[in-house]
Amino acid sequence: MEGIKNSDRAALVRAITLIESFRPEDSSVKNQLLKLLPKKDKPSLRLGITGAPGVGKSTLIEKLGLRFLNQGLKVAILSIDPSSQVHQGSILGDKSRMLELSRNPNAFVRPSPSGAALGGVGMYTRQAILVCEAYGFEIIIIETVGIGQSEIAVFDLTDLSLLLIQPGAGDELQAIKKGVMEWADLFVITKADGKTEPLAAKSFQELLSLKPSGHESDPETRKFIFKTSAETGSGMGDLTEEIITRWEALRGSKDLESLRGMRNSLYFYKEWPQVLRDKLKSDRAVQAKIAEIGKLISEAGLAPEDGFNLLISFIFARSKGSS
Amino acid sequence: MEGIKNSDRAALVRAITLIESFRPEDSSVKNQLLKLLPKKDKPSLRLGITGAPGVGKSTLIEKLGLRFLNQGLKVAILSIDPSSQVHQGSILGDKSRMLELSRNPNAFVRPSPSGAALGGVGMYTRQAILVCEAYGFEIIIIETVGIGQSEIAVFDLTDLSLLLIQPGAGDELQAIKKGVMEWADLFVITKADGKTEPLAAKSFQELLSLKPSGHESDPETRKFIFKTSAETGSGMGDLTEEIITRWEALRGSKDLESLRGMRNSLYFYKEWPQVLRDKLKSDRAVQAKIAEIGKLISEAGLAPEDGFNLLISFIFARSKGSS
Numbered sequence: 001m002e003g004i005k006n007s008d009r010a011a012l013v014r015a016i017t018l019i020e021s022f023r024p025e026d027s028s029v030k031n032q033l034l035k036l037l038p039k040k041d042k043p044s045l046r047l048g049i050t051g052a053p054g055v056g057k058s059t060l061i062e063k064l065g066l067r068f069l070n071q072g073l074k075v076a077i078l079s080i081d082p083s084s085q086v087h088q089g090s091i092l093g094d095k096s097r098m099l100e101l102s103r104n105p106n107a108f109v110r111p112s113p114s115g116a117a118l119g120g121v122g123m124y125t126r127q128a129i130l131v132c133e134a135y136g137f138e139i140i141i142i143e144t145v146g147i148g149q150s151e152i153a154v155f156d157l158t159d160l161s162l163l164l165i166q167p168g169a170g171d172e173l174q175a176i177k178k179g180v181m182e183w184a185d186l187f188v189i190t191k192a193d194g195k196t197e198p199l200a201a202k203s204f205q206e207l208l209s210l211k212p213s214g215h216e217s218d219p220e221t222r223k224f225i226f227k228t229s230a231e232t233g234s235g236m237g238d239l240t241e242e243i244i245t246r247w248e249a250l251r252g253s254k255d256l257e258s259l260r261g262m263r264n265s266l267y268f269y270k271e272w273p274q275v276l277r278d279k280l281k282s283d284r285a286v287q288a289k290i291a292e293i294g295k296l297i298s299e300a301g302l303a304p305e306d307g308f309n310l311l312i313s314f315i316f317a318r319s320k321g322s323s
Numbered sequence: 324m325e326g327i328k329n330s331d332r333a334a335l336v337r338a339i340t341l342i343e344s345f346r347p348e349d350s351s352v353k354n355q356l357l358k359l360l361p362k363k364d365k366p367s368l369r370l371g372i373t374g375a376p377g378v379g380k381s382t383l384i385e386k387l388g389l390r391f392l393n394q395g396l397k398v399a400i401l402s403i404d405p406s407s408q409v410h411q412g413s414i415l416g417d418k419s420r421m422l423e424l425s426r427n428p429n430a431f432v433r434p435s436p437s438g439a440a441l442g443g444v445g446m447y448t449r450q451a452i453l454v455c456e457a458y459g460f461e462i463i464i465i466e467t468v469g470i471g472q473s474e475i476a477v478f479d480l481t482d483l484s485l486l487l488i489q490p491g492a493g494d495e496l497q498a499i500k501k502g503v504m505e506w507a508d509l510f511v512i513t514k515a516d517g518k519t520e521p522l523a524a525k526s527f528q529e530l531l532s533l534k535p536s537g538h539e540s541d542p543e544t545r546k547f548i549f550k551t552s553a554e555t556g557s558g559m560g561d562l563t564e565e566i567i568t569r570w571e572a573l574r575g576s577k578d579l580e581s582l583r584g585m586r587n588s589l590y591f592y593k594e595w596p597q598v599l600r601d602k603l604k605s606d607r608a609v610q611a612k613i614a615e616i617g618k619l620i621s622e623a624g625l626a627p628e629d630g631f632n633l634l635i636s637f638i639f640a641r642s643k644g645s646s
Contacts, residue, residue: 034628126627258621265621268630269613273600275631276638280596290592298581298588304449305357307591308598315599316639 001036004135009105012135016110019127024282034127037134043256044133045247048155050144051164056190057143059230060164062098067240068139069106076108076137077101078128080144108137123275126157126267156267159259160246162186165207167199185246186224188239193229200227280315289314324359327458332428335458339433342450347605357450360457366579367456368570371478373467374487379513380466382553383487385421390563391462392429399431399460400424401451403467431460446598449480449590479590482582483569485509488530490522508569509547511562516552523550603638612637 003011018030051057065075077098102109110128125142132140142158155161163184187207192200204227223242228235250256280286293310296302326334341353374380388398400421425432433451448465455463465481478484486507510530515523527550546565551558573579603609616633619625 123628257624261621261624264627265617268617268620268627271627272613272631272634273596273603276599276603276635277596279635280599290595294588294591297591298584301580301584304587304591304594305446308595311595312599312602 001033004131005038007136009108012108012131015131016128019124019131030127034130037130040133040136042138043251044137045139045160045243045251046129046158047139047141047243048144048158048161049141049164050155050161050184051190052166052169053145055164055166055169056230057145057164058098060188060190060228061141061143062101063230063233063236064240064243065098065101065107065139065141066104067236069101069104071240071244073138074106074136075101075139075141076132076135077110077141077143078125078132079109079111080125080142108132108135123271129157156263156270158263159250159256160185160243162188162243165189165203167191167196167203169203186226186239186242188226188228190228190230192227192234193232197229283318285318286311286315324356327454328361330459332431335431335454338454339451342447342454353450357453360453363456363459365461366574367460368462368483368566368574369452369481370462370464370566371467371481371484372464372487373478373484373507374513375489375492376468378487378489378492379553380468380487381421383511383513383551384464384466385424386553386556386559387563387566388421388424388430388462388464389427390559392424392427394563394567396461397429397459398424398462398464399455399458400433400464400466401448401455402432402434403448403465431455431458446594452480479586479593481586482573482579483508483566485511485566488512488526490514490519490526492526509549509562509565511549511551513551513553515550515557516555520552606641608641609634609638 002008004015015033018026018033021030049057049061061077065077068075098109101107129140129142142155144155161184163186165187167189189200189203189207192204204225207225226235226239226242228239230236250259289311293302293307297304297307324334325331327338338356341349341356344353372380372384384400388400391398421432424430452463452465465478467478484507486509488510490512512523512526512530515527527548530548549558549562549565551562553559573582612634616625616630620627620630
């Protein structure tokens with residue numbers, strides 16, 4: 001805690017490692033640490049950045065991060081990859097990501113904790129944000145892959161969210177049309193350079209036509225949609241400026257606390273089932289019962305529906321008996 | 324039940340609608356129906372087909388379905404779209420899908436039930452498969468979008484699974500490399516025609532190089548990987564033949580029952596948390612507690628972590644008191 005207050009990098013890494021731990025014996029120290037974290041007078045910006053694999057997230061984040069550093073801001077990047085659960089290994093596993101950023105003493109790049117469950121990732125992210133804020137980072141970028149349900153849950157933890165869009169990505173535009181438009185704050189078309197520049201221009205026009213005019217919080221529709229090239233830097237200055245402008249407006253308006261409260265409650269509504277599941281999964285008696293029922297299904301032809309009923313009865317009977 | 328045994332289409336539709344119902348008052352009739360379903364001597368093929376949006380699933384399934392019909396087989400198609408939860412409306416909403424198939428008396432096309440939760444979709448799928456089998460369908464195609472965790476869970480309900488791959492899709496090949504290779508049985512590159520034919524050929528070669536040689540269940544690596552065009556029909560005959568060959572081998576080997584038992588248990592391991600969540604969500608006292616805690620978080624600054632603890636204590640205390 002002292003180390004974090006004094007911006008000691010080794011203490012920060014130790015604290016984040018503690019937060020990533022799923023060992024029961026670490027949980028009381030973890031909770032103590034979280035209770036003791038000092039509140040900063042000036043809140044940090046929690047910036048969510050998401051997009052499909054291959055859209056150019058790392059490259060854009062590196063360039064954006066360097067621009068923030070140039071403005072004298074301290075930047076932390078937390079990368080979340082829930083799909084690493086499915087694919088048994090992170091897609092983001094490349095260690096050479098964001099090289100320039102990760103070498104800068106005012107920046108901190110932390111990849112997703114491996115082996116964390118979805119609910120765990122959300123919980124971890126919230127706690128890691130709090131630690132990074134206490135350490136003194138002013139911009140905390142939360143990077144996630146895709147626009148699935150779990151990624152959206154993680155984004156309830158942010159103040160401002162960016163959706164990166166591949167030039168010519170019809171499916172993503174479809175998804176935006178279907179409801180993501182209300183969820184992300186800024187839409188950023190990547191790779192507006194070289195061969196993909198015409199496609200980027202086309203996607204830009206399509207996005208403009210999707211956006212209903214007269215959004216309450218910004219009269220200028222174009223300030224929602226950015227066409228950028230991390231390579232040439234085109235559009236990156238405007239994007240950086242818009243993020244900082246929005247952040248200053250939000251921080252100045254005193255709405256920030258109620259916005260964060262509202263988003264925390266959304267996060268709670270979405271994530272409690274995962275938290276409950278993780279708690280049950282770490283209970284040895286429940287583990288044994290799950291294995292027993294699984295065996296009945298695979299070997300004795302028990303229907304999965306009957307298996308669910310058996311397990312749920314067991315869980316509730318157990319909670320009754322144990323207290 | 325009588326209607327289903329006599330292949331009465333109206334009875335089939337009524338049974339599927341009953342299964343889709345989430346109303347508590349329907350659940351006892353539903354369970355009764357499921358218990359009474361007759362077992363067919365000749366089991367049907369449960370064929371899973373998945374792929375990213377835009378890969379050409381509907382088109383391929385329509386053509387494949389027509390080929391099965393031509394061989395005298397009765398075909399049912401159950402379309403599952405878990406993402407419809409997120410996007411508030413199904414991506415598959417186009418009613419003109421699979422026109423030719425849906426008009427054929429020996430085929431049955433059923434889109435995803437709207438508003439079903441993920442766990443509900445899995446449960447619904449299993450029950451819908453059982454009804455379709457009792458009715459007399461010999462090939463039951465389960466169509467899902469994407470290769471996320473929930474889609475993989477649904478695929479535990481199938482005997483054979485196809486992953487459709489967009490020509491030139493680098494990300495999908497990456498995912499395959501990361502572990503899906505062990506999960507899908509057949510890999511089908513779509514759109515091997517016109518302008519996308521060279522890309523399809525390239526993806527075909529890339530897939531060949533990913534596949535480790537000497538897979539135990541098929542010495543001929545090429546029988547795993549198909550390059551198809553739904554438009555020209557190229558590769559479709561080989562694919563149809565391979566599916567039927569594999570199905571006959573599986574059905575003849577008497578391994579089918581143990582395979583299904585094993586997959587049912589995998590399905591149980593993955594899906595019990597969703598079933599538990601759905602059960603709790605339909606409990607009014609739990610609903611009220613969730614709303615109360617949500618309000619404490621948004622208005623009184625309660626930390627989400629503390630909210631989770633409050634809710635979990637309430638759930639277990641309640642189950643104790645109620646029995």
